[in-house]
Structures are given as C-alpha cells and as structure tokens.
Amino acid sequence: MIRRDFLKLCLSSIPVFLFHHYLGFSAYAKEVFGGKQVSRHTRKSLKGIPSICQLCPAHCGIIGFIEGDQLVKIGGNPKHPNNLGKLCARGLAGLNMAHDPDRITSPLIRRGERGKGQWEKISWEKAYIEITSRLKTIYQSGQKRDFVFQSEHEPDGIIKRFLEAFGKTLILSEDSLDFGNRDWGQWLTWGEERGVPDVINSHYILNFGSNPYEAHEYYTGFIGRLIEARVQNKTKLVTFDVRLSYTAGNSEEWFPITPGTDGMVALAMANVIIKNNLQNKDFIEKWTNISSSALAQFLSQYTPEMVEKTSGVHTSDIERVAKEFALSRPAVAISGRGVSSHLNGVYNERCIFLLNTVVGSIDIPGGYCLPRTYRFEEPDLKPSFQKGKAFDLEKVQITPQKFISMVKHGKLTPKLYFVYESNPAYKNPESGLTSEVLKNEKLIPYMVVADSYMTETAALADIILPAATYLESWGLDSSPAMDLNPFVGLQQPIIPLFAKSVPISDICIELAHRIGGGLPRYFKFNSTEEYIKKVVSGIKKLEKGGGLKYLKENGVWFDSNVKPKYRSYELKRFNTPSGKIEIYSEKLKRRGFQPLPTYEPIPGHGDLKGKFVLVMYEPNVMGSRTGNFKWLAEIKHRNPVWINKDVAKQLHIEEGDRIKISTRIGSFVTDARLTFGIHPRVIAIERNLGHWGIGHIARAKRFKSKDPNTNLVWWEKEGNGISPNPIISGNSDPIGGGEAWNDTLVIVSKA
CATH class of the missing domain: 2.40.40.20 (Barwin-like endoglucanases)
Incomplete structure (x- = not known):
C-alpha cells in the first residue's frame, strides 16, 4: 500500500514530530560535554557523572546529574559515539529507580509456603551462609548442572567468571526468548549473532518486521542515524509488517504482510534480482559457499506469483521493490522480532540476510556490517570459558521457558535455581505453568532471587537478595559501534548504594571466597572496581590515554584516529567453517533441516477457521x-x-x-x-x-x-x-x- 494513500486515513495521531530533533544527529557530538546543567532551585551547577544505561540492549552513554547528595536528572552523554548525547524516555526515567520506596531494602528469607508473602528480614551474613552451604554441596558433589543461573542478558564480566569457575552451570538468558532465533539464523549464515545496519549511508532500507521508530535493540543511536539518512540522503524506507507501527507509518510504503511469510517474500525478491541479472555475481562467487547458478536454480521455485497467494503482497510490488532495492545501492535489508518470533524464525532471518548477500551489501558503506567491538581480556588466572551460547545444534536449545517445561516433566532436576534481574514468572510464555513449577518445592528445591524489586518471580523465592541497580554499580561495555569504530564504555556508580543493596558482581566475589575449593584463585581482587581496572589495563591504547581515570571522567573511550574499515572480511574472512557466508549450511543438513534459506509454513496458519x-x-x-x-x-x-x-x-x-x-x-x-x-x-x-x-x-x-x-x-x-x-x-x-x-x-x- 502506498504511504500517501493510507496515512490520510490512519496516521493523524502518530507523533512523527517527536523525531524532528534528531536532525543533524552526528553534528551533536561537537557540543561541549554535558552542556551546562544548573539547579532549578539554587542556580548552582550540577555535578555530572558519566555512566552506561542498562534499561535496554542499546546501552547508551548517560550522565547522572547530582545536586547535593541527590540524583536529580539523567541525560545522554554527548561523548558516547553511539547515542551522541540523545536518550529515550526509558533512559530519562531511570531516575525513578534511584529512590523508589518500593525497592527491596534488605535480604529476605521465606517463612511459610512459597508465594504466601511471609518474609523475614535477615542480615547479609545469614543470607550468605544459607546460599553458600547449598552451593558448596553442589560444588563438592561434582553435579554442577544442579546449579542453574538465569539473568536477563547473557552473563559477562565477574558473573560469567564466577559461573565458569564454578563449573558446568546451566546458564539461562531471558534474551534467548526474544532474540534466540535471530541469533541462530545469523550465526549459521555468517558467524555473528547480529550485525550493524549502516543506515546513515544507505539509500534504500528494506524493513521486515522491525520497528526502530518505537523500539530497537540499538534504539536511540539507530533511529537517529536512520532519520538523518532519510532527510539528508533522501533514503527510501519500505516496511513489511502485519501492523501499522510507528515505523510503518513513517515509511514511504507499508505492506501489511501475512504473518510469518516475510522470508518467502525475501526469497521471491532474491529470485527477481537474479533473474534480472541485478545480483553481485563476483561477491556471490567469491564470498559465499554456493555458486550463482545453483542459487538461481533453488530460488526459481519462489516466483512472485506463487508468493503472492500466501503472503498477500502483490506480484507487481514484489518485482518493483526487488528491483528498486538492487538498483538503489547502497541498500540494506533489516529485520526485527516481528520476523524472528515465529516457528520459522531462523529461516526468516536467513532469507532476509540472503537479500543483502545477493546484492553484495555486506560490510560496505550503507550495507549490513560486521559488528565492531572490543573483546575484553580476563585478568590474572582465568577459568576455561565455555563458548558463550556454544551455538551447538547437537544440543537442545534451553530457554527459560524450555527449562520450566523440562523440570515439569522430570528431564531436569536442579538443586538450586538462582535468578538475577530476570522475571520468568511474568515474562515466560504460558507463565502460569512457570509459577506452578516455581511453587513446587519438589521440582525446584531452592530458589534465590537477586533483584531490586519484589517481582512476580521474587515472590516465589526462598531467599531474596536486594541487588544494586546500574545507577549504583560498576561495569564495562563494548556494544556494536554504530559508526564501526569500537569503543569502551564505563558503567560506574552515580549514587551510593540504596539501603542494604549489593551489586551482583560483589555478591559473586563473596560467594566464590566462601565456597572455597578452586574458586578463590580466580578472584584475586577485592572489588569490582579493581577487576575493571585490571581489564582496562589490558587495552594498551586506552591505558596509554589515561585508563580507568579517563573512563571515569568521560564515560567512554575510542581511538579517534581510527577510521571505519569496510570489507573487513577480506582480511579476517567470516567466522564460519568455510570462512564464507554459508548460504548452504552443512550444520543444518547434518541435523536433518533444509540447508538453504527456505520458507516453512506455520502449522495452523493456512486455514484459521475463524481464529x-x-x-x-x-x-x-x-x-x-x-x-x-x-x-x-x-x-x-x-x-x-x-x-x-x-x-x-x-x-x-x-x-x-x-x-x-x-x-x-x-x-x-x-x-x-x-x-x-x-x-x-x-x-x-x-x-x-x-x-x-x-x-x-x-x-x-x-x-x-x-x-x-x-x-x-x-x-x-x-x-x-x-x-x-x-x-x-x-x-x-x-x-x-x-x-x-x-x-x-x-x-x-x-x-
């Protein structure tokens, strides 16, 4: 559907004007650090402390402004290369967390049945004794899979160090519920979990199921660059989505696609591009593991006419948009949870990635780029780290929901379930089942929750630890750089610890020393700050430029002499077995799955029968x-x-x-x-x-x-x-x- 025909009818309430202030996004970085922030009451200057926001995966740079001993404002850090001083509503509202009267103030131990709300305040010493005795038993027994740890994001830093030192702990991440299919689809294809769409240099953006005008994992930095590209470069944005999202409403064209058929449309477009000889043959032949002729033969089955019947997208539109995408280079195809949150999510991701591949829009200006980050080296003696998510197709992929199901049916028998800043009783699909399992002491003998609030999950715990928030804690960050120049960001305490809360990293250090055995040798530092200082010292250019002191003052560091180097795969190749983009996946073939990007119909969606x-x-x-x-x-x-x-x-x-x-x-x-x-x-x-x-x-x-x-x-x-x-x-x-x-x-x- 053409944008101008639809917006008159439906878009009068969509606040497009909210985004006008992003124009000139890149130039904003030239402003004086923090501007001049003055108290509304005393007119005295406020003290600014830079840090990192942790309220979404974007991890924007922030500045906390202090008046006396109170945090009175949170703003964006203009020195941060991703968000460049901008901050979304969530980031600004982080101030609400600082002195929230609903926060947990002390360790709590359950008295009475689970979920009845009968709690007794205890000391940290007693809490540590309770938890250590159980963890020590598991550690000494050698049955370390009896310890299950779950957090919102994949553990890193000291948390990961503790879990690795403990042994083969089952580690669960809430992110796997939302991003697991995206991560797998991309990992199988080019060896990375996610890339960076270089939208600021794109001339054409083909969007499948992503909503960057409202929510995106790189949100503030990403949408600012996208809007600047549309204004400065006249970049065209075309969106396929089942719903008229803010992004769809701000697009030149929106196609209300049948749910779960995005991958099929992408395959038809790839077919059109190759049939019209618009593909990048050299890139396909040199940097993929399939020939142009074999790919063309496979794609020939996905004709626009056939795809129209299932997707609802007209043949003429598929053909036209495919040609525009191929001829408007540099162009980039992006995807979101609207695409991956399906039973065919992995294939949808692979199909959309194929569009970038056939036109050679991989790691070039305006294309889909490899992530640039710093890999932090662990200091001193370090545990033998497991490979992140392992990406092992031979293993069952255990998400928090799958874990609950396996426990329910006796396939897993954990002895201690430790949940940090995650809320499965609320967040899991079929969440009633999760609550049922967590209430059952035979299935989950002991549960520890470390959180700032009495969440739906914390209410079912045996012991609750008041965890410090990101406003009171230390951490390091190197998220994918929007401008492809990697950086190091520092999360540092902006305010003192709330009541008796303790950062999770300090909890891990304390537990390691109390459990004993082989653990203390991996924790030869007395605080998280000391650990971070050691990690920072391993980044030679940063250390030479001032190290941790520089980070404390500025919040972020990057080598300003480095310019983005595109086509980095020409030096390092891709992180796949073949060193190429694996359109044909041997890993999928070995597991009995279709090795090429394909469309898998979703059961029950063919005939909804009134549903x-x-x-x-x-x-x-x-x-x-x-x-x-x-x-x-x-x-x-x-x-x-x-x-x-x-x-x-x-x-x-x-x-x-x-x-x-x-x-x-x-x-x-x-x-x-x-x-x-x-x-x-x-x-x-x-x-x-x-x-x-x-x-x-x-x-x-x-x-x-x-x-x-x-x-x-x-x-x-x-x-x-x-x-x-x-x-x-x-x-x-x-x-x-x-x-x-x-x-x-x-x-x-x-x-």
Missing part, C-alpha cells in the same frame, strides 16, 4: 524492567487490542468494547481498538504491562510514601493493562529455540 493470529509488540516507553517507573506508567498503562475495522464490524465489535481473547490455555478481557492499520487475520497487543508484582506503581496502586507522587496515581481506576503471556503457547523454533511469540491462535468474542 486470529495474536501478535505482541514492544511499546516505546515500557520495557521488561521499567514497570514501576512512575513517569512511564503514567504515559503507558493501558494496552487495548488492535483489531481490523472490517473484521470488527463482522463480529459486531465497536471501539472501546470489552472483548475476550481466548486460547487453549486461557483467556483475558480488554478493550478493543479498531483500526485499518492491521492485517485482517491478525490482532495485536503491547506487552510489558499487566504486572501483579514488582510494586505499587506497576500495579497502578496509589500509596503514601516519602515521595508525594506515589499518592497521585490518577490512573488507578484505569488499571495497569493486561499481560498476554499467560495465554501464549510455549512453542519455539525447532532450530533456534526462540519463542514463537507471534504464532498463537486466538478466538475473539465480545466479553
């Missing part, structure tokens, strides 16, 4: 750990279900009606939002709302505290929205193991 596909999406202001942020909850506390207007008319549903959404697992009731901006076979809902734990704000409950704003929750009667997770089927991609969040079939009826 709809439920799709979930991420709201801009609300992340998985921001539920109790009062500024954000005031903005976003309702999540009505999007339903196509024509379909709603057939079901006699009107705007604002209460409707019931049902699956084989359960149901929920919420309001209907009628729109033409959604595929007629799909309904959509925002996630990350509907908490029943964490705190008063997350549950939309006003209460009296030292913060007068907590008694001003005017939206209490409106509620806190709905979490769809309890009715989402716990199905996953058979290759990547990532959850099929967008494949659940539902029945819609009036409540």
